[in-house]
Amino acid sequence: MIRLEARPEPSRTYKWASPIIAVAATVAIGFLLFPAMGKNPFAAFHAFFVKPVDSLYGVAELLLKASPLMLIATGLAAGYRANVWNIGAEGQLTMGAIAGGGVALALHGVDSPLVLPAMLVAGVAGGVAWAAVPAWLRTRFNANEILTSLMLVYVATLVLSLLVHDAWRDPEGFNFPQSKMFSESALYPVLLEGTRLNLGFPIALAVVAAGWVFMQKSFTGYQMRVAGLAPAAAHYAGISAPRTVWLAMLIGGGCAGLAGVGEVAGPLGQLQPSVSPGYGFAAIIVAFVGRLHPVGIVFASLLMSLLYLGGESAQLNLALPSAVTGLFQGTLLFFLLAADVFIHYRVRRTRTVRRTA
Amino acid sequence: METLAQLFILTLAAGTPLVFAALGELVTEKSGVLNLGVEGMMLVGAVVAFMVASMSGSPWLGIAAGMAAGAATSLIFGAIALSLMANQVATGLALSLFGVGLSAFVGLDYVSVVIAGITPLAIPGLSDLPVVGQLLFGHNPLVYLSFALFAAVQWFLFRTRAGLVLRAVGESPQSAHAIGYPVIAIRYAAVLFGGACAGLAGAYLSVAYTPLWVEGMVAGRGWIALALVVFATWKPWRVLAGAYLFGGVTLAQFQAQALGSTIPSQYLAMLPYLATVVVLAVISRDAVTIRLNAPASLGKPFHPGA
Amino acid sequence: MTPPSATSRLELAGITKIYPSVVANDGIDLDVAPGEIHAVLGENGAGKSTLMKVIYGVVKPDAGTIRWEGRAVTIANPARARRLGIGMVFQHFSLFETLTVAENIALALDRERAGGDLPERIREVSVRYGLPLDPDRHVHTMSVGERQRVEIVRCLLQDPRLLIMDEPTSVLTPQAVSKLFETLRRLSAEGCSILYISHKLDEIRALCTRATVLRAGKVTGTCDPRQESSASLARMMIGGDLPHPGHREARAGEPRLVVDGLTLPADDPFGTTLHEIRLTVRAGEIVGIAGVSGNGQKELMAALSGERTVDDPDVVRLMGAAAGRLDAEERRALGLAFVPEERLGRGAVPEMSLAENALLTAHRQDLVRRRFVRADAVRAYAERTIAEFRVKAGGPDATARSLSGGNLQKFIVGREIRQQPKVMIAAQPTWGVDVGAAAQIRQALIDLRDAGVAVLVVSEELDELFEICDRLAVIAQGRLAEARPTSDTNAEEIGLLMSGSFIAAGAHSERTFSPAGAIGA
Secondary structure, three states, X not given: OEEEEEOOOOOHHHHHHHHHHHHHHHHHHHHHHHHHOOOOHHHHHHHHHHHHHOOHHHHHHHHHHHHHHHXXXXXXXXXXXXXXXXXXXXHHHHHHHHHHHHHHHHOOOOOOOOHHHHHXXXXXXXXXXXXXXXXXXXXXXXXXXXXXXXXXXXXXXXXXXXXXXXXXXXXXXXOOOOOOOOOHHHOOOEOOOOOOOEOHHHHHHHHHHHHHHHHHHEHHHHHHHHHHHOHHHHHHOOOOHHHHHHHHHHHHHHHHHHHHHHHHHHHHOOOOOOOOOOHHHHHHHHHHHOOOOHHHHHHHHHHHHHHHHHHHHHHHHHOXXXXXXXXXXXXXXXXXXXXXXXXXXXXXXXXXXXXXX | OHHHHXXXXXXXXXXXXXXXXXXXXXXXXXOOOOOOOHHHHHHHHHHHHHHHHHHHOOHHHHHHHHHHHHHHHHHHHHHXXXXXXXXXXXXXXXXXXXXXXXXXXXXXXXXXXXXXXXXXOOOOOOOOOOOHHHHHHOOOHHHHHHHHHHHHHHHHHHHOHHHHHHHXXXXXXXXXXXXXXXXXXXXXXXXXXXXXXXHHHHHHHHHHHOOOOOOOOOXXXXXXXXXXXXXXXXXXXXXXXXXXXXXXXXHHHHHHHHOOOOXXXXXXXXXXXXXXXXXXXXXXXXXXXXXXXXXXXXXXXXOOOO | OOOHXXXXXXXXXXXXXXXXXXXXXXXXXXXXXXXXXXEEEOOOOOOHHHHHHHHOOOOOOOEEEXXXXXXXXXXXXXXXXXXXXXXXXXXXXXXXXXOEHHHHHHHHOOHHHHOOOHHHHHHHHHHHOOOOOOOOOEHHHOOHHHHHHHHHHHHHOOOOOEEEEEOHHHHXXXXXXXXXXXXXXXXXXXXXXXXXXXXXXXXHHHHOOEEEEEEOOEEEEEEOHHHOOHHHHHHHHHOOOOOOOOOOOOOOOOEEEEEEEEEEOOOOOOOOOEEEEEEEEEOOOEEEEEOOOOOOHHHHHHHHHOOOOOOOHHHEEEOOEEOOOOOHHHHHHHOEEEEOOOOEOOOEOOOOEHHHHHHHHHOOOOOEEOOEEOHHHHHHHHHHHHHHOOOOOOOOOOEHHHOOHHHHHHHHHHHHHOOOOOEEEEEOOOOOOOHHHHHHHHHHHHHHHHOOOXXXXXXXXXXXXXXXXXXEEEEEOOEEEEEEEHHHOOHHHHHHHHOOOOOOHHHHXXXXXXXXXXXXX
């Protein structure tokens, strides 16, 4: 008989070993899965994990796609630490893109260095506003933020669809549901010639660093962590629960909004019916795999970005469906959650202890 | 009269997947387990049901396969959240994300396939009766199955000893364990039932309601089902009422289009989601009712050791 | 078959149970005769509860044998225990709040016994043993005393031949305790053996005919408690004499905490409404609040600590300032310190280190500057608390969860005291704490009083309150009886007050149920 036995103290080793175990297990599943689909597992592994990053352009793409992920995950992690479950980042990202994109369209042709900052502010505000709805519903009506924030994802997507199909549609766009291309002043400058890597990446890194300082060093960050770990203790210490919920939601929404404007001011350059391949959801996985910790989040977002690139590459090189990316993302999170059990428990075989009484 | 009868039938048809999924989740939650993976389980159920129906030519075999697939997916949740005591919220989210990926992946070759779905009853004589015939005998067979499921859940939870035990486990797993009930096994059973029901709900969508397979075709119904359980304050009959209410709201956009409305379809498509948000706020406001009806241990992991 | 008089009902030999950090039971032998009331005596953490769970099949022993009426048995689960004829009344009740009495009882009976005329049988048994119960009531509407009756009746319906009672009197008034003893003696006379778990020496001497004493997981002796004194039992239990804190006459000064007509509706369907509470605590005195748990203590504590605010600011006055509308943080700034009843999860964050837990309430001790935490200062504060209050811990980085109950409580009390409060409120300060730590905590509260602090202690342990308090008030059904000097009262009088005797007859009618009223019945 094998059973789980609580450890007296959580294992620090396993806290960080667990994501590595999860990644290894996911790769192992891949090795089983690819032959089942009639693909050489080594070729598939190469196409998935090596090919996408064997050039400077590839590495730049890796960082480009990792940027929104680490941005959003940093914001979500602050919330999850406070036990506030914002899972509507995809919607907040969309609202950020709409607000930032709206500014870009309104200032179309204006050649001023202030256009981009105005867009960023609008994008953050858009994400914050969208996240404020579940925050208000939770603090005012006690409505579960998981469900409300998720419902608002669908609404945000429909709002965007409405805009690009109608009011903001490019009149010269051959009836495609998309906006005009933004002017140069409304785009993130490219950092590396010949790639798409742009200013969004250093901004994301800066936000991650700021997130670390906030959560680990500031008193407010401490209070949010207390609220997440032991709500009754937070209450006892006089930490306001509504304030925690508001902060957690708005930080998450702001980061997601910034990521959203980064997409339209970066690789897209315009508003389209879809401005994200599910970054808002993938970032949930990034936050967990990164242990809600900034350093972990940076690594996890690179990994998740590689899964996106790998999916595209596998589609091109092996005719594998890109949906395999989503499958791997989910599998990775499952393995992580399963491996996490060893942080708090250890395996013990029963009937090993025999004592003469 | 004819159109009203038609509207009634359509409302029931649109509400039925929510009835299946929400009743299943209600039983799961009554045991104290919050499985947020309903959307994922519905998608897996939908795609598997569609594939099997298409391969075998039998939609009913597809329905059975969809249920089995939903139950199998819920088993992953059980293993991680019950046996390994992981956070139920995170595990449920993982299940939903996983279900989206898995269903898109395996269903790729079936996107434009056409199958013979399960069609509404046509009982010679009865279904042809004016108005009443349609109202009573014109539904999809699975709609009747959803009525049966409702009755069965109501009876099980409040009239049987096993139902009493299930509610007791949800109320206080510690107490149930102390007087000798196998808490984890009971919770597994409840999770599996919820998974099978979600699979059935998905199967209904892909094999009876539309019938076709499109990536992400569940379109948030799994999440709405979760909200319905709160809306229903964990009472089966209110699940039924809520499901048809939402079924009606979903219909609005199709009805409006059929009537030649010029309102952009997006506005109407938003309605079910906005309605969910509003309904959640209104119900959750009454903390006392929630407290008295929600299973006290909902979402908390249980370790039988110590 | 050997005649029953020669056979023990239950015989344990060499029972051993090891947990990762502690040996809970170490080769325990125990022998219970038919119809005997047998005490198992020991401090918190001596291994009593683990031993009882072994007997009831909740916990599997790592080694040892169990004989039931002469036969060797393996008790794999509680259902098996019940089939053998073993019933158990848990310390923390194993009841389901939202279910009815009859449903709760049905859950613990096997299918045959649970069916048919169960409500009728519940009434019959409860009348026969003087434990009145309404089978259709929901448990969440019942007082702790009534809940205990449900547990006992549930056991009795299984015709037990051994009844385990785990600390049954901690929730009862002295009067209710003597009623319980009558029931137990009657059961014993009918041939049912009783295992009576307690750390209350007087009760054991009054009720039990034999006692097995445990200390740190081992049996340290068996005796006839009727032949022993409390002091000799205590020596067996703790391996030394019971410490008695020094106590001087109080020199009460100006009022520091004044509650004037506090009325507060329950914010929870299972909670208690507070009615017209009046209370004054002066500098340099300890005021105690006695009462059976669930009579409004939790609600009163929340209203005093600021976890719940009241609309009228003058209802709660701290240091002369109107504090009713101030939250917990603002009341602390006025000089209030508070030790809550739940240590893990309220008084301390289990997963956080002691240093981080020091910051929880002590951040005003210059531990935060410009909204940033001064990590070194926080560590130093925790280190000094650990040293001054002799907390056994692996240092400021040890998690709160890793400490024993007594040591964590010393840390929390120390953290609060070191903030030099003007008013100190402590709820159940020694609950579940070992004797040594309890004595130290009581002494710390007395020292605080002598230093001129106003101290309010809420406790369900009457002995403790009589030991340290200068004045005693009693809470029942959300109402507070006027505080009287400890020297002018006795346990009998306080016990009567605890059952709600001071409440005017008409006051009952506004509620559909009256928790404490039924306890004394």
